Amino acid sequence: MNAVASYNFAYLDEQTKRMIRRAILKAIAIPGYQVPFSSREMPMPYGWGTGGVQVTASIIGPDDVLKVIDQGADDTTNAVSIRAFFAKVAQVATTTHTADATIIQTRHRIPEKALGEGQILVYQVPIPEPLRFLEPRETETRKMHALEEYGLMHVKLYEDIARHGRIATTYAYPVKVEGRYVMDPSPTPKFDNPKMHMSAALQLFGAGREHRIYAVPPWTEVVSLDFEDHPFEIQHFEEPCALCGAEQVYLDEVILNDRGGHMYVCSDTDNCEERREAGHVGSLGVKEAAE
Amino acid sequence: MSHDLSNQEPLLRVEGLTKYYGARLGCADVNFELWPGEVLAIVGESGSGKTTLLNSLSATLEPTSGRTLYRMRDEQWRNIYELSEAERRFLVRTDWGFVHQNPADGLRMTVSAGANVGERLMAVGDRNYGHIRETALDWLGRVEIAADRIDDQPRSFSGGMRQRLQIARNLVTGPRLVFMDEPTGGLDVSVQARLLDLLRGLVGELGLAAIVVTHDLAVARLLSHRMMVMKDGRVIEAGLTDRVLDDPREPYTQLLVSSILQV
Amino acid sequence: MYVAVKGGEAAIANAHALLADRRRGDRSVPALRLDQVVEQLGLAVDRAMGEGSLYDKELAALALLQARGDLIEAIFLVRAYRTTLPRFGYSQPIDTAAMLIERRISATFKDLPGGQMLGPTFDYTHRLLDPSIVGDDVAAPITREAEAEQAPRVTDLLGRQGLMEPDGETGPDHEVGDLTREPLDFPLNRDLRLQALARGDEGFLLALGYSTQRGYGRTHPFVGEIRIGEVEVEFDVPELGFAVSLGRVKVTECQMVNQFKGSAKVPPQFTRGYGLVFGQAERKAMAMSLVDRALRAREFGEDIVAPAQDEEFVISHSDNVQATGFVEHLKLPHYVDFQAELDLIRRMRAEHDAANLKEAAE
Numbered sequence: 001m002n003a004v005a006s007y008n009f010a011y012l013d014e015q016t017k018r019m020i021r022r023a024i025l026k027a028i029a030i031p032g033y034q035v036p037f038s039s040r041e042m043p044m045p046y047g048w049g050t051g052g053v054q055v056t057a058s059i060i061g062p063d064d065v066l067k068v069i070d071q072g073a074d075d076t077t078n079a080v081s082i083r084a085f086f087a088k089v090a091q092v093a094t095t096t097h098t099a100d101a102t103i104i105q106t107r108h109r110i111p112e113k114a115l116g117e118g119q120i121l122v123y124q125v126p127i128p129e130p131l132r133f134l135e136p137r138e139t140e141t142r143k144m145h146a147l148e149e150y151g152l153m154h155v156k157l158y159e160d161i162a163r164h165g166r167i168a169t170t171y172a173y174p175v176k177v178e179g180r181y182v183m184d185p186s187p188t189p190k191f192d193n194p195k196m197h198m199s200a201a202l203q204l205f206g207a208g209r210e211h212r213i214y215a216v217p218p219w220t221e222v223v224s225l226d227f228e229d230h231p232f233e234i235q236h237f238e239e240p241c242a243l244c245g246a247e248q249v250y251l252d253e254v255i256l257n258d259r260g261g262h263m264y265v266c267s268d269t270d271n272c273e274e275r276r277e278a279g280h281v282g283s284l285g286v287k288e289a290a291e
Numbered sequence: 292m293s294h295d296l297s298n299q300e301p302l303l304r305v306e307g308l309t310k311y312y313g314a315r316l317g318c319a320d321v322n323f324e325l326w327p328g329e330v331l332a333i334v335g336e337s338g339s340g341k342t343t344l345l346n347s348l349s350a351t352l353e354p355t356s357g358r359t360l361y362r363m364r365d366e367q368w369r370n371i372y373e374l375s376e377a378e379r380r381f382l383v384r385t386d387w388g389f390v391h392q393n394p395a396d397g398l399r400m401t402v403s404a405g406a407n408v409g410e411r412l413m414a415v416g417d418r419n420y421g422h423i424r425e426t427a428l429d430w431l432g433r434v435e436i437a438a439d440r441i442d443d444q445p446r447s448f449s450g451g452m453r454q455r456l457q458i459a460r461n462l463v464t465g466p467r468l469v470f471m472d473e474p475t476g477g478l479d480v481s482v483q484a485r486l487l488d489l490l491r492g493l494v495g496e497l498g499l500a501a502i503v504v505t506h507d508l509a510v511a512r513l514l515s516h517r518m519m520v521m522k523d524g525r526v527i528e529a530g531l532t533d534r535v536l537d538d539p540r541e542p543y544t545q546l547l548v549s550s551i552l553q554v
Numbered sequence: 555m556y557v558a559v560k561g562g563e564a565a566i567a568n569a570h571a572l573l574a575d576r577r578r579g580d581r582s583v584p585a586l587r588l589d590q591v592v593e594q595l596g597l598a599v600d601r602a603m604g605e606g607s608l609y610d611k612e613l614a615a616l617a618l619l620q621a622r623g624d625l626i627e628a629i630f631l632v633r634a635y636r637t638t639l640p641r642f643g644y645s646q647p648i649d650t651a652a653m654l655i656e657r658r659i660s661a662t663f664k665d666l667p668g669g670q671m672l673g674p675t676f677d678y679t680h681r682l683l684d685p686s687i688v689g690d691d692v693a694a695p696i697t698r699e700a701e702a703e704q705a706p707r708v709t710d711l712l713g714r715q716g717l718m719e720p721d722g723e724t725g726p727d728h729e730v731g732d733l734t735r736e737p738l739d740f741p742l743n744r745d746l747r748l749q750a751l752a753r754g755d756e757g758f759l760l761a762l763g764y765s766t767q768r769g770y771g772r773t774h775p776f777v778g779e780i781r782i783g784e785v786e787v788e789f790d791v792p793e794l795g796f797a798v799s800l801g802r803v804k805v806t807e808c809q810m811v812n813q814f815k816g817s818a819k820v821p822p823q824f825t826r827g828y829g830l831v832f833g834q835a836e837r838k839a840m841a842m843s844l845v846d847r848a849l850r851a852r853e854f855g856e857d858i859v860a861p862a863q864d865e866e867f868v869i870s871h872s873d874n875v876q877a878t879g880f881v882e883h884l885k886l887p888h889y890v891d892f893q894a895e896l897d898l899i900r901r902m903r904a905e906h907d908a909a910n911l912k913e914a915a916e
Contacts, residue, residue: 013638036737038735040637041630041634041636042637045630045882046878046879046880046883047876047883048882048883070886070887071890076887078886080563080566084563107886108891109890126880126883137866139741143376151384151410151411151414151415152410155399155406155410158406158413159403159406161420162403162424162441165905168902170894171890171895172891189890189894190894209876227423228419228420229420229421230420235897237897250893252893267893
């Protein structure tokens with residue numbers, strides 16, 4: 001009753017894993033389509049990555065190398081907790097290096113470094129239905145997907161422009177996959193949307209509480225919704241990372257004092273560390289050699 | 292009110308339409324044809340079956356028996372009850388319109404007037420914000436809503452404005468057939484007159500075919516070319532509007548007409 | 555120089571050590587044993603078993619102890635354990651008519667075959683705090699023989715006269731669903747709905763049931779019968795060709811009798827709302843039966859106008875393990891998304907200020 005050893009490899013029983021793998025295969029076959037699956041209770045709360053954890057648990061093998069990030073960082077508490085979980089129940093090797101990982105489970109970010117063939121990115125998804133806040137009923141949204149009735153999605157974008165002069169959706173920005181299904185990319189900043197397009201990696205999305213799995217196979221078209229005269233654009237930062245000097249990456253704002261002082265640092269901690277090791281220094285950083 | 296005489300075929304053909312609710316009759320054995328640009332009024336008291344008929348004609352209800360054939364834009368005649376759901380929904384949001392008695396049933400009350408008008412355009416693939424907005428502005432003008440209300444939600448509109456917005460929202464895709472359920476019900480008399488005027492102008496100008504359900508013979512007189520009188524689920528008299536109102540043949544119609552004239 | 559916050563791992567370990575310490579509390583106070591929890595906090599154990607969907611008093615007691623008495627946390631622990639257990643098969647339906655009854659009441663008949671039996675109830679106690687229960691007491695235990703008398707279900711008595719709708723028939727080809735194995739697909743059949751309600755949050759169902767009484771989807775309920783007691787669980791063993799008993803579980807069953815309903819084909823008859831919960835959980839079973847009846851609105855062609863009648867709304871939000879997870883996930887870091895919003899709002903404010911300046915200058 002108490003020993004972790006009495007749990008199966010990667011926690012889930014094989015029957016459950018097979019069920020989830022079938023859902024994953026179906027999801028890959030119909031890019032962007034939300035496949036219902038019988039989500040299990042996991043030993044972490046719903047909303048804390050149970051969907052991603054179930055997907056990872058179903059695809060992971062003893063030779064895999066796992067990286068887990070939350071907000072782009074390997075050392076945020078929930079990332080640490082999920083990594084420790086798999087280290088314990090699957091005894092797999094873990095890494096913080098994006099390039100070394102075969103499976104990367106993520107919440108809210110896509111790594112800056114382009115992913116390669118053979119890598120799998122597993123997203124934790126809170127609300128998989130992109131139409132949910134326009135239409136709360138599952139029976140109705142299902143019909144809208146089936147009939148490709150996506151006009152309502154543009155109504156929301158229209159309202160943004162009418163009210164704010166621009167599309168004010170900054171994260172969980174809806175995309176159309178392979179010209180068919182409108183999909184929620186999970187609450188990643190829209191900065192990351194272009195990375196999903198024609199990615200060499202397999203992208204899997206797991207929503208545990210909502211019982212849905214969906215996927216973007218490698219080399220698939222992922223287009224962010226927009227208007228011809230208000231094209232999709234990503235965030236731009238005024239200054240580079242204060243630690244490694246990187247530009248064209250997503251930055252976190254860090255408040256330094258109560259007088260409005262702040263700095264920007266890489267959200268992707270692994271990318272930042274690698275750059276610093278390679279000798280890049282930002283305005284507030286120090287050379288690695290000096291440490 | 293100009294009839295489009297160049298169009299030599301009807302738009303809608305209704306054959307033996309019957310709807311039962313369990314053992315209770317909704318409407319029975321309704322037959323008629325509707326021509327392009329023609330406005331047909333269905334009149335009767337509440338419970339006469341006119342709303343059941345309208346909902347069956349607009350494919351909101353499935354009838355118990357009978358057919359409603361519609362000449363699609365590609366000139367194919369289709370029984371609307373045999374369309375797939377995808378085809379039906381497409382038809383409903385492009386070639387048809389439905390004006391509800393209560394505008395809240397036909398509008399999105401929490402999005403702006405502009406988006407309410409623009410939604411059907413976006414639904415059929417318009418992806419140019421400037422064009423959508425321009426079209427919305429044009430339509431707001433045509434239904435006499437000031438341009439500076441374009442970003443306001445219909446919640447802040449008066450009943451008459453809401454009804455006009457609902458009309459604009461329906462007409463923006465250039466439908467050929469519009470269903471109206473008591474379009475002026477619930478409005479003040481002075482507001483009704485203005486709306487009827489507007490509707491008559493638009494229907495004539497666009498050459499729309501329309502089926503209008505009303506219990507108000509004045510609405511029928513003003514809007515329609517032809518009318519059908521319903522009682523207990525059956526059509527008891529049909530003909531040109533002026534003929535039916537000026538020279539009703541059925542005793543029931545005579546009663547209806549005289550009771551209106553008394554007021 | 556700035557050093558990014560590190561050491562999530564150490565922080566987590568320290569927090570868990572502290573949790574373990576606080577859970578145990580003052581070491582000079584004896585530690586609770588599981589049997590003490592089972593015996594003296596029995597209704598908490600029952601609730602953890604019911605909403606945890608696992609009938610095991612010891613495990614539920616352990617979960618309660620480990621959760622420091624936090625019921626939803628305990629339910630979560632039980633569920634997370636349950637989900638890893640292999641599935642051997644499904645038992646026969648339990649027969650509540652053959653229950654060894656400990657409590658049985660009906661609000662619809664003064665007397666009835668088998669009689670009314672109050673049993674161990676809080677009803678009619680005066681809610682006065684009683685310090686005398688603290689400490690060991692010497693009163694002799696009460697043992698009561700299980701009643702041998704037949705106590706047919708009130709709904710069956712009504713049913714025999716045709717006054718009550720038949721118990722829901724699922725049809726010969728209908729296989730009873732299992733919401734722990736298959737994803738829910740709305741609209742649901744009543745079997746899955748009842749499963750979801752049986753493990754649903756007591757507080758949520760109580761509030762919904764209450765709302766139907768206050769006019770949000772009225773069902774005009776009468777408590778036909780509440781019975782609490784032990785029933786036999788039988789399992790079909792194909793090799794043996796007959797069912798064997800696996801043991802007994804205590805359950806609470808509530809059958810609500812609701813306003814009659816008729817149509818051209820069916821003569822007027824009462825309709826039912828059903829509640830069945832592990833252990834002694836009367837409030838939950840009653841609330842469940844109210845909500846079950848309210849959710850049958852579609853079946854009876856009633857207007858769906860109230861939250862308690864809305865199946866997607868009720869079932870999607872009744873599971874407290876799901877609810878607590880998603881509400882509590884808001885404390886996880888969201889700074890990436892917040893950064894995006896921060897950036898946008900700054901930009902928009904700057905534009906707003908610039909526009910105002912320009913206007914002022916003109």
